[in-house]
Amino acid sequence: MGSSGFSWKLNDHPKLPKGKVIAMVVLDGWGEANPNQYNCIHVAETPVMDSLKNGAPEKWRLVKAHGKAVGLPTDDDMGNSEVGHNALGAGRIYAQGAKLVDLALESGKIYDDEGFKYIKESFETGTLHLIGLLSDGGVHSRLDQLQLLLKGASERGAKRIRVHALTDGRDVLDGTSVGFMETLENDLAKLREKGIDAQIASGGGRMYVTMDRYENDWDVVKRGWDAQVLGEAPHKFTNAVEAVKKLREEPKANDQYLPPFVIVDENGKSVGPILDGDAVVTFNFRADRMVMLAKALEYEDFDKFDRVRFPKIRYAGMLQYDGELKLPSHYLVSPPEIERTSGEYLVHNGVSTFACSETVKFGHVTFFWNGNRSGYFDPSKEEYVEIPSDSGITFNVKPKMKALEIAEKARDAILSGKFHQVRVNLPNSDMVGHTGDIEATVVACKAADDAVKMILDAIEQVGGIYVVTADHGNAEDMVKRNKKGEPLLDKNGNVQILTSHTLEPVPIAIGGPGLAPGVKFRQGLPGAGLANVAATVMNLHGYEAPSDYEPTLIEVVDN
Ligand SMILES: O=C(O)[C@H](O)COP(=O)(O)O
Ligand SMILES: [Mn+2]
Ligand SMILES: [Mn+2]
Incomplete structure (x- = not known):
C-alpha cells in the first residue's frame, strides 16, 4: 500500500473461488x-x-x-x-472524446490550451489544414465540432484554411456525403466572404483513404498522404461537391470507399498540399483510425511507406490518440483519463x-x-x-x-x-x-x-x-x-x-x-x-x- 492508501490488492470475494478459467x-x-x-x-x-x-x-x-x-x-x-x-x-x-470536445468548444477552453496555441503560431504565415471524417456520425468525429473549430480558428487569426474531408457512409447512411460536402462548402464560402482563404483541398472514402486501423493496410494511409500532403490523386476536380457526386456515379461506388481526389485551381494545380510551416489538425476525436496518420505526420523516422516529402509542420490531434506513445505530442483536448x-x-x-x-x-x-x-x-x-x-x-x-x-x-x-x-x-x-x-x-x-x-x-x-x-x-x-x-x-x-x-x-x-x-x-x-x-x-x-x-x-x- 502506497502512502496515499491506494492498493492494487483486491479483496477476496466472500463466496466465489479463484482460479477458474x-x-x-x-x-x-x-x-x-x-x-x-x-x-x-x-x-x-x-x-x-x-x-x-x-x-x-x-x-x-x-x-x-x-x-x-x-x-x-x-x-x-x-x-x-x-x-x-x-x-x-x-x-x-x-x-468520452465526443463529450470532452463538446465541453471544450462550448466553454472556449480549447482555444486557451497548449495544443491550439501551438498550431496558432503557424496562422500568420502558414495554412491551417483540417483532416478528418466529415459526418455527424459521432463515432470518430462530428460535423458540428468541425464547424465550431473552423469558426474559432478563423476568428483567432487563421487566414488560409484547407479541409481534407473523408466521406463516411459507415456511421451514417450511404449517400449522405453529398449533403455534408455541401454544408462544408457553404460554411467555407461564408468564411471566404469574410476574407479568409478557405477551401476544401482533398477527399476520399474513409475506408479507402486514410482511416485504416491497427496497421492492417498502410496503402490506405498512403493514398490519403498523397492527396493531403503531396496534393496528388488520380481524380482531380475544381469543386468537392461535384467530386463526390461524380465519383458516386461509378457502378458500386459508395461513400466508404470513394477513391482519393484533390481539388485543383484553374491551372490544374492542387489547392492545398501540406507545406513547411503549415499547421495540421486531425479533427477526429477517436483514436483507432487516426493513429496511423498521426505517426506519418509526426515521426521523423518512418518506414511504413515512402512519404516522398515530410513537411515541417505544427501538428495537433483533436485528442491525444495514444497515451502510452504520447501520440500526437500536441492535441487540442485532453483524452479521458x-x-x-x-x-x-x-x-x-x-x-x-x-x-x-x-x-x-x-x-x-x-x-x-x-x-x-x-x-x-x-x-x-x-x-x-x-x-x-x-x-x-x-x-x-x-x-x-x-x-x-x-x-x-x-x-x-x-x-x-x-x-x-x-x-x-x-x-x-x-x-x-x-x-x-x-x-x-x-x-x-x-x-x-x-x-x-x-x-x-x-x-x-x-x-x-x-x-x-x-x-x-x-x-x-x-x-x-x-x-x-x-x-x-x-x-x-x-x-x-x-x-x-x-x-x-x-x-x-x-x-x-x-x-x-x-x-x-x-x-x-x-x-x-x-x-x-x-x-x-x-x-x-x-x-x-x-x-x-x-x-x-x-x-x-x-x-
Ligand atoms: O470505425 C468503424 O469501423 C466504425 O466507424 C465504427 O465501428 P466500431 O466502433 O465497431 O469499430
Ligand atoms: Mn464494435
Ligand atoms: Mn462497428
Whole structure:
C-alpha cells in the first residue's frame, strides 16, 4: 500500500473461488432487437447464442451499450467499439472524446490550451489544414465540432484554411456525403466572404483513404498522404461537391470507399498540399483510425511507406490518440483519463490473461479494453495474439473472416491451463454489418455463433466459466427506420440500408461448469450497462471489485 492508501490488492470475494478459467467473449456489433427480416442475428442460424438466451433466464440479460451509459453526450448517440470496450474493461463510465470536445468548444477552453496555441503560431504565415471524417456520425468525429473549430480558428487569426474531408457512409447512411460536402462548402464560402482563404483541398472514402486501423493496410494511409500532403490523386476536380457526386456515379461506388481526389485551381494545380510551416489538425476525436496518420505526420523516422516529402509542420490531434506513445505530442483536448482498469487490477492480483482477435479488432480487446493503452501491463502474465485480417477486401466478400482461427486460438489458450482469462473479440457481425450486405451479414452472424460454440466447448472441458456479451448493436437491425419503427424507403422505393451501429442493448450471458451454483443476475439493476461487466468478471475471478466500479451484475444465493 502506497502512502496515499491506494492498493492494487483486491479483496477476496466472500463466496466465489479463484482460479477458474474464464472465457470473456465480445461479439462485436451484436445487439438485441425485434425479430424481423432485417435482423440478421434473428435470420441467421445461431443455436448457441439462442440457447444462452432461452436456456437460463437468470443467467442472460440485456445491458445498455449506447448513449450516456457509455459516456457519450446524449442517449441519441449509438454505441461504438471504443466506448464499449472502454466501459467493459474499465468498469466505470468516463465522459468520452465526443463529450470532452463538446465541453471544450462550448466553454472556449480549447482555444486557451497548449495544443491550439501551438498550431496558432503557424496562422500568420502558414495554412491551417483540417483532416478528418466529415459526418455527424459521432463515432470518430462530428460535423458540428468541425464547424465550431473552423469558426474559432478563423476568428483567432487563421487566414488560409484547407479541409481534407473523408466521406463516411459507415456511421451514417450511404449517400449522405453529398449533403455534408455541401454544408462544408457553404460554411467555407461564408468564411471566404469574410476574407479568409478557405477551401476544401482533398477527399476520399474513409475506408479507402486514410482511416485504416491497427496497421492492417498502410496503402490506405498512403493514398490519403498523397492527396493531403503531396496534393496528388488520380481524380482531380475544381469543386468537392461535384467530386463526390461524380465519383458516386461509378457502378458500386459508395461513400466508404470513394477513391482519393484533390481539388485543383484553374491551372490544374492542387489547392492545398501540406507545406513547411503549415499547421495540421486531425479533427477526429477517436483514436483507432487516426493513429496511423498521426505517426506519418509526426515521426521523423518512418518506414511504413515512402512519404516522398515530410513537411515541417505544427501538428495537433483533436485528442491525444495514444497515451502510452504520447501520440500526437500536441492535441487540442485532453483524452479521458481512464485508469485502474480491470485488466491492470487483475494482473496485479496474479490473474493471467490471453487476449485475441484479428487485426481489425485486435486493439479493441487490448488497447481499448485497457483504457486506450498499448502494450502489456505485465508480459509475464499476459499474452496478446493478433490474427492477420484480410486486407484490400470488403468483408461481405469473406463474411466468416477469421472467426474460426480466433476460436481455435482461444480454445488452445483455454486448454493450455496457462491462463485464467481468455478474452476475444469476434468481429463478424459488426464488420460485415457495416457493408450493408444483408445476406453476407447473416453468414457472418452464423460464423460468430460457431466460434462461440468452440470456445464454450473448451470451457466445458476445463470446468471453466464463460461470459458472452457484445460492445454495441449493428447486425440486429440493417434498415433505417422512422419514429414508429417502420423501414424508411428511398426515392426509388427501396429500403434504406443501415450500415451503422444502433441504439439497441446487447445481451450478456454467464455460465459454464465452473460457475458456482448460486450465481445469478441480480434483480434491481434495470439501467445496467457495459460498465457493470468489469465488476462482474472480477467477482467470477474470485475478487471483489474496487468500490468505485459500477456494481456487479451478479449475486450469489445460498442453495
Ligand atoms: O470505425 C468503424 O469501423 C466504425 O466507424 C465504427 O465501428 P466500431 O466502433 O465497431 O469499430
Ligand atoms: Mn464494435
Ligand atoms: Mn462497428
